[in-house]
Amino acid sequence: MTRSPELPEPYDVDVVIVGGGPVGLLVAADLDSRGVSTVVVEDRPFLEPPNVKCNHVSARTMEAFRRLGLADAVRSAGLPADHPQDVAFRTSATGIEFGRIEIPSAAARRRGDGAGPDTTWETAEPPHRVNQRYLEPILERHVAALPHVDLRNDTRCTGVAQDDDGVTATLRGPNGGTEVTVRARYLVGADGGRSLVRKSIGARLHGDPVLQHVQSTCVRVPGLADQVDADPAWGVYVFNPRRQGHVYAIDGRDVFLVHTYLTPEEAADDSVDRDRAVRDILGLGDDVAYEVLSKEDWVARRLVADTFRDRRVFLAGDAAHLWVPYGGYGMNAGIADGLNLAWLLGAVVTGWADDAVLDAYAAERQPITDQVSRLAMGHLRKIGATDLPAHLESDDAAGEAARRELGELAYRLNVQQFAAAGLNFGYSYTGSPIIVPDGDAPDYTMGSYTPSTVPGCRLPHVWLGDGVSLYDRLGPWYTLVVAGRTGAPDAGWDHWVAAARSAGLPIELAVVPDDLVPASYVTRYAIARQDQHVAWRGDVLPDDPSALAALLGAVRARAAVAA
Structure with missing residues (x-):
């Protein structure tokens, strides 16, 4: 790489960022805006989208995108502009609806005429529902064009070592290429739940390692959107005696993410038939064909690292905390980590503040991530304690009463998740x-x-x-x-x-x-x-x-x- 002429020997770059997902990319973008040079290391190829993951960009993150000039591009991505971002409660994705949280479409947001619990928020940028598959390429293209960023895809960090004066990252390029070292003033580990950087500083995750097992399947079902076209939704919470889970519209047409929630017994013996579960949640007959695009099963946890920093090395995002991914607040909290840290690192690198201000990172972010993790865990437990009423699918007065009761409860429990003003603005x-x-x-x-x-x-x-x-x-x-x-x-x-x-x-x-x-x-x-x-x-x-x-x-x- 070409060493920045402003950097004194022996540094190659101001900051190395390990992990080129949303957190790492936003750290690089923010540091670039402050004239701070970075190398971003990401093992996926450039513009290769990740598996479907986070589906929600919070208002606080959208406010940051506004500052960086990205809000319009992000709000234009994902679902069609006029597709409602509502959350519906149904007996299956194509079944009987018994409740709904209204969330405006992107087009309604732009016009300012949408209805919903988050439309009166005091914010410059309301939230937006867009899958990470569409979000990350926008961020990658933006970061790749920045003057102070060296984005290295197809590259893996294999080692991190630090001393009193700096950090040395060992990197291996595409196809097992030759190892090279990069010398930096600081290093940020945004490298996910299995973080090499976290292990390198001896940090450990503590909390609740298993709260729930989830079987997650991304599927393409031609024609499924037409079956619910009269009242489409971004998300559907499914309740029926056979299976409970969630469905999220990915492209607003025929690609959907299906979360199947497993009991502890089912998780222990791996007894759930994936095809049967998908059909029960979507409401598909055995004669309806669909395509499995990816499988990414996961475990809901509540884990926070015991330290977010060791001298010149910092953790952010999933490297620092893992919890129930309600409302996309894993990614959004990680981005908040990264932007907080970038502000502090920028203050030191540009010279107006000394190293002592870096103590603010753990002092500010670690207590907040612990608070948020506990709020998410408590929310999960409240939902898990909900009993499924009898007669839910009955076509009679008892069925109508059961659905009305569950719909009201589901709304009360979930509106705070999908219109989470406190998590956005209260900390x-x-x-x-x-x-x-x-x-x-x-x-x-x-x-x-x-x-x-x-x-x-x-x-x-x-x-x-x-x-x-x-x-x-x-x-x-x-x-x-x-x-x-x-x-x-x-x-x-x-x-x-x-x-x-x-x-x-x-x-x-x-x-x-x-x-x-x-x-x-x-x-x-x-x-x-x-x-x-x-x-x-x-x-x-x-x-x-x-x-x-x-x-x-x-x-x-x-x-x-x-x-």
Whole structure:
């Protein structure tokens, strides 16, 4: 490879990223936006889509895609634009429907006329349902064209070694090619549940290794969409006496992912007939032909690594945590890991912060991933405890009553999963060393949260007009957000920002007009990071910003305060 001229010997690159899935690719894209060079190592060929996996891109991830210029491309991918992203409850994919969570299509989102529990969220980008098979090629093409990224597909990392000054990754190219080494300042392990990087730093996963076994089959069934065309859905939860499972529309036409949920006894003796289970869940007769495209059986777990970092090596995504993949929050939480880490690494590599800020990564992300894993596990157990009512398929009053009862229960249990406002917006980084504490963050659940400017929380969203979000005004590092113009001249804010910059804090200014300030903005000022988390707030700006800049990580300010 060609060594970046900005890098001093003996480094070849700033950061090596092991794993070129969504997490690793987003780390590379974010670091590139900060001028940080990366090598991304991925053993799959370029643009070879993965097996069908995650089907949901959360609002927080879509907000990140907006910042990186990818939101429109992602929202245009996957299902046809007018295909509802609803979740229906039925006796089979083609059977009797007894409940539905309405989720707008991509086209309805663009028009702003869709109905559903997530359409009133305070966000710049609502969520989108798209299978990872369509998502990853978009990310790969984008990352491959970036100036500071060396994307190496068909390449495997075979070893990781670090010392006080850097990390050496040993890589083997296509077809068992010659091994080469790459020397970097830092290394990110985004290499999945069987992570070599995790093993290299001696990190171990702890928690609940087996919560449920799932038989997962991707199938092509010509004509199946026509049988439900009058009321299509993105997802179908199937309940019947023969089999329970889920079905997800992959292309909106004839490709579907079928999850068959196994009892412990069935998992132990591998007794489930896959063909019979698929037919029972889809509602197919024995005479209907279908094609199996892939099989990817999995185990629902709740596991979190005991450490997310060893000196210059970091873990993100499935390398750091594995849990019940409800709502796609494994991938989305992994992307949140990666973007958090990229912000911190960028701060150090570009020189305005020292290595001490990297302690914030584990302090911020490890508690959150543990919280989310427990919420997902609790949700799984509630669903597993649901009894299937008798007469569910009966064509009489008893059947109608049973379906109505189960439909209402299924909606209550699952709307929080598929419209998970709390998991998107409710978590906070109140234990971080670069967050200035100020009160307790509001509690949140999977489905609910309270917008707040308490430091550590997500800065509440504001539309500034003409499709411009306050988040679009956040600078690459920190932004002083002023809630209303009344009462202080612009020159005063400009003077304070200039003084903070002189102290070494990279900070921008954004003003929310008086008539747009939400009730959740209870102080005049807030300082937010680009990842939208509040770092400080107050009604009066400090006379000397150096001390605050030091708390927020600025090297020059720390040196001045220490002197």
